[in-house]
């Protein structure tokens with residue numbers, strides 16, 4: 605079992621690189637953003653609550669987000685055993701603490717945090733482009749700016765937390781998708797063989 609957190613600002617390529625990771629390592633992918641968007645599409649109660657936060661560029665409250673994630677793990681015990689890519693979670697120190705506890709209860713842990721570094725101007729450009737192509741409600745300039753501020757204030761401090769734990773691998777997120785994936789693979793294989 606090998607658990608990966610893919611970490612970085614909105615637009616840093618977490619979703620794209622997760623696809624490559626799934627194909628290469630056969631891991632179970634959990635994108636909390638996708639889980640929430642699925643609820644919104646299905647019109648569930650949770651979806652109604654989530655859409656307010658998402659459209660405003662804010663984070664879903666920790667308690668709620670943590671219980672959503674735990675439910676996904678509880679519902680997929682077999683897939684969890686293959687190892688998991690956590691994409692978009694954790695986003696706060698509270699969530700990182702909860703993830704650690706959740707995995708410890710299951711006899712596992714986060715093995716590596718892949719941090720994708722992309723400069724801010726590039727992030728905005730990529731998100732605006734994605735907004736045009738996918739029609740995602742939060743990929744407009746006003747919400748993008750809010751999401752980036754949330755990332756800087758609430759999420760980026762997690763980087764130091766994982767550096768201190770000795771499991772953070774910084775990856776340059778600029779370049780070809782394949783080239784970036786090669787760097788990610790080297791970081792993972794290095795750690796796996798330790």
Ligand code: AMP
Pocket residue numbers: 614636637638640657658659661662663664665669691692693694695699742751
């Ligand atoms: P993403 O698809 O990861 O960019 O997430 C889209 C939106 O979903 C975020 O801007 C948040 O509103 C919400 N979201 C996704 N993951 C989380 C999380 N771990 N904690 C709180 N909110 C989240």
